Amino acid sequence: MIYADPFSHTMQGQPWINHSWGAQIVLYGVWSLAGNAGLTLFTAALATAGMFLVYRMCAGSVYVRAFALVLGAATAAVFWSPRPQMFSFVLSAAVLFLLYLYKRKRIDRLWLIPVVMAVWGNLHAGFSIGFILLAGTIAGEVLGNLFNRGGEDVIPWRGVRKLVLVTLVSVAALVINPYGLQILTVPFDTVSIGALQNFIQEWNSPNFHERQTWPFIALLLATFGAAGASRKRLGWTDFLLVSGTAFLSLLAGRNIAVFAVVATPVLTYHLDSVLKERGWAFAPARSATPMQARLNVLLLALVFVGALAKVGLALDPKTVQDAQADVLPLGASAYLNGAAPPGPMFNSYNWGGYLMFAAPDYPVFVDGRTDLYGDTILTTWLGAISAGNEWRDVLEDYGINLVVVESGSGLGRALRDEAGWSLDYSDEQAVVFTRDEVANDNG
Secondary structure (H helix, E strand, O other), rough: OOOOOOOOOOOOOOEOOOOOOOHHHHHHHHHHHHHHHHHHHHHHHHHHHHHHHHHHOOOOOHHHHHHHHHHHHHHHHOOOOOOOHHHHHHHHHHHHHHHHHHHHOOOOOOOOOHHHHHHHHOOOOOOOHHHHHHHHHHHHHHHHHHOOOOOOOOOOHHHHHHHHHHHHHHHHHOOOOHHHHHHHHHHHHOOHHHHHHHHOOHHHOOOOHHHHHHHHHHHHHHHHHHHOOOOOOOHHHHHHHHHHHHHHHHOOOOHHHHHHHHHHHHHHHHHHHHHOOOOOOOOOOOOOOOHHHHHHHHHHHHHHHHHHHHHHHHHHHHHHHHHHHHHOOOHHHHHHHHHHHOOOEEEOOHHHHHHHHHHHHHHHHHOHHHHHHHHHHHHHHHHHHHHOOHHHHHHHOOOOEEEEEOOOOOOHHHHOOOEEEEEEEEEEOEEEEEEEHHHHOOO
């Protein structure tokens, strides 16, 4: 197990808590066995597993559930990619499902929650989501007992005490990992980094001008609209979890998937109630006419063919490569491996993880491990990449001889006119600059 950073030159040898080590092993194993196609299918399987648990928590007819599930999946899909965060998506749905069984079905499987948290603590620091769900449920049930004691689905005081005990046991189970108690500090260290909220996209508030965020708006409005129109009481726990995760989603777009997991079942509880109150409930037919049967077969065939075409397109090697080329410096990394210019390297934040993999001989300046770098390094990087007033000092202080950044970045434009630097490689995606004096010395 690695306990110090081996990948960067800015933090090399410094203590590092690799909180997603287990997920990295799983994802690398899938990639080793089945390549990019395997990763795509594995990600789809995790997304399906999470949404299956969400479906199990939904209420109403199959039509209500299907409508809500499609809306919830469209909302959460903005988050789905082959990253350790996908394990947090599935496990957050699992914890909420166990709480659902306890609260609404009176089925006690709470002993599984510490088991889930023990596994989660070795997969991704998103385990904090599990504690948010537990804390929201406990707080909601306390309020339910105070203001609506004996109400529908309100967990009695003895049940609330059990939830508190399960939460404490889950904290203890969480430390069963290579880093022990230190793992508990990772979520706090991460959210305390100011540069995340200010400059990193997935930690920013959602941009509602982008269509991919519109399902989130629709789910948010539909949930509160259905709750307002329904005579069914909005429980304290549902209110706290939905409003709490909505608030977190408005703070950072990466939290939208958690909101989808929480809000989708709540939408069905009240939408089903609204339909029944107005006599609009649609009951599935017990049997189909021959014409309906043929139409169903045709629709299923169209869905199946469409799904195959979509999967085939997603797994096509050229399609995958073209998609990677749109966001990753494939040509620049190939140039580094072939020309072997001298480092140390200054690189784009978004490409740090890829360059570790594609050009392993070059330790990165920064990458997505924000909890490792902290505000100091991230703010320093930001000042340099934007070609701020002190960007020359940053390159000098860190002895940078090689720069790999976006073609349109401030630093990429500034270095084109900077004496002592040469543009060695350029494409629509990336530029590679080297310091002249170092290049001449090596020549």
